[in-house]
Amino acid sequence: MTTPRDDDRPESLPESPIPDGPPAVSPRDPGPSTVEPTPPPAAPDKPDLGAGQPVKLKPTRISGTWVAVLASIVVLIVLLVFILQNLTDATVHFLGAAGTLPLGVALLFAAIAGAIVVALVGAARIMQLRRQAKRGLR
Secondary structure, three states, rough: OOOOHHHHHHHHHOHHHHHOOOOOOOOOOOOOOOOOOOOOOOOOOOOOOOOOOOOOOOHHOOOHHHHHHHHHHHHHHHHHHHHHHHOOOEEEEEEEEEEEEHHHHHHHHHHHHHHHHHHHHHHHHHHHHHHHHHHHHH
């Protein structure tokens, strides 16, 4: 397809055909007066987006990390609100020692201690399963 300005400058038109494209147009042969565009061939590896069906994307590690970060932020906000609403002093007795601290902080320390115990038990189980898997390979 040429424009009136292209007719004035024949050097702007390609001399040889473009690879995988339409043949070159010579300045003297403008071709047919009506040009109908042909749709590009559909790539077999790309999904057809015009079919009206939603495309299912595979989750990535980065998307999983973002979900975990957002969930952590929500949990931290809830914990902060809980601690700020439970500022009454509580006396804590542990192994003969006694101390006072805000109730929300005491419960936060208890939750952290519970999470550490669960992590240690889980790590011990993972090490046990790895040892068994190595023995099975020999």
